[in-house]
Amino acid sequence: DGGITQSPKYLFRKEGQNVTLSCEQNLNHDAMYWYRQDPGQGLRLIYYSQIVNDFQKGDIAEGYSVSREKKESFPLTVTSAQKNPTAFYLCASSLGWGETQYFGPGTRLLVL
Amino acid sequence: GNSVTQMEGPVTLSEEAFLTINCTYTATGYPSLFWYVQYPGEGLQLLLKATKADDKGSNKGFEATYRKETTSFHLEKGSVQVSDSAVYFCALSGQYGGSQGNLIFGKGTKLSVKP
Numbered sequence: 001d002g003g004i005t006q007s008p009k010y011l012f013r014k015e016g017q018n019v020t021l022s023c024e025q026n027l028n029h030d031a032m033y034w035y036r037q038d039p040g041q042g043l044r045l046i047y048y049s050q051i052v053n054d055f056q057k058g059d060i061a062e063g064y065s066v067s068r069e070k071k072e073s074f075p076l077t078v079t080s081a082q083k084n085p086t087a088f089y090l091c092a093s094s095l096g097w098g099e100t101q102y103f104g105p106g107t108r109l110l111v112l
Numbered sequence: 113g114n115s116v117t118q119m120e121g122p123v124t125l126s127e128e129a130f131l132t133i134n135c136t137y138t139a140t141g142y143p144s145l146f147w148y149v150q151y152p153g154e155g156l157q158l159l160l161k162a163t164k165a166d167d168k169g170s171n172k173g174f175e176a177t178y179r180k181e182t183t184s185f186h187l188e189k190g191s192v193q194v195s196d197s198a199v200y201f202c203a204l205s206g207q208y209g210g211s212q213g214n215l216i217f218g219k220g221t222k223l224s225v226k227p
Contacts, residue, residue, distance in 0.1 A: 006155075033214075042116075042201060042217035043156075058214070090155055092215075098205055100146070101215055103155040 003027065004104035006091050011109045013078065013085060021076045021107045023091035031097045032074035036060060037088040037106075046089075049074055050097040078109060086111050114139040118202050118218035125192055125225050133187040133221045135176075135202035143204040145169075145178055145185040146215070150199045159187075159200070192225045199223070 004025045013019045023032065030051050035043040045058030049068040063082025068074050074093075078085045088108050092101040119134040137143065144163045148156040160169030165180035174189045185202060202218040 004155075040219065042219045043215075045214055048214065092156075100144075100158060100161060101205075102158065103148075105155045106153075 004091060004093055004102060006089075006104040006107050008107060009105070011107055012112050013109060014112050016080045018077055018079050019109070021078070021089055021091075021109070023074045023076065023104060025072055025074075025093045025104075027093060027095075027102070028071070029093035029095050029102075030071070031094045031099070032068065033092040033094075033101060034058075034064075034066065034074070034076045035090045035092065037090060043090060046076065085109055114143065114204060114216045116202050116204055116216055116218040118200075118221050120219075120221070121199075122222040122224055125223070127194055127225055127227050128191045129225075131187070131189040131192045131196075131223070133200055133202075133223070135185045135187065135218060137183050137185065137202075137204050139183075139204055139216075142180075145176070146203045146205070147174070147176055147185070147187050148201045148203060150201065150220070152198075156201065192223070194225045194227055197223055197225045 007022045033048045034046040037043050044060050046064050047066040049055040052071045055068050065077045090106045091104040094101045115138045117136050146161045147159040149159045150156050160171045162169040162178035168177045176185050176187045199220045199222045201220045203215045
């Protein structure tokens with residue numbers, strides 16, 4: 001089955017700790033995206049990658065970092081610089097930049 | 113810049129009622145328009161889309177027509193079911209590449225359908 005997987009489903013972060021959220025797709029999509037969702041809000045773009053080995057900051061990149069070393073993988077690191085990390089994080093991919101995006105099941109990050 | 117405005121929820125309907133969720137947009141050029149649905153605790157699923165003016169997207173009984181003259185993309189369903197209870201997001205993708213290739217989302221409308 002083709003699709004997008006995210007792990008873990010729930011993640012707990014301690015004060016001052018960096019944590020990494022996984023996103024993998026086997027759809028052979030070139031573009032991948034990370035969004036943050038807060039209660040009662042729409043989705044906000046954190047980072048995006050149009051193609052492997054390239055990525056760009058979105059609207060709320062501060063406190064986050066990404067890498068795109070493989071076409072199928074786009075991990076997101078939430079650093080200690082992100083002061084309000086509690087949110088639902090969604091990864092998406094599309095065949096090409098600006099084309100229809102398909103979403104993974106999400107990771108909920110909670111702060112201990 | 114580009115933006116999407118959705119009607120605020122929550123919307124509560126009885127089963128078999130008619131549903132309309134309003135969505136209007138501001139964008140340059142000719143964006144593509146989307147409706148996504150999010151069930152509790154899950155990611156977003158693409159419900160339908162339209163890529164040019166007067167296109168009608170449809171799926172699972174839901175419909176939306178791309179109206180450029182009113183910059184709208186309202187979601188409708190003739191007879192809702194309890195299983196349609198979810199949050200619905202309207203979104204647009206700019207016509208051009210670069211930053212306008214991103215999806216711009218509305219804030220979402222929560223729908224609750226009672227038996």
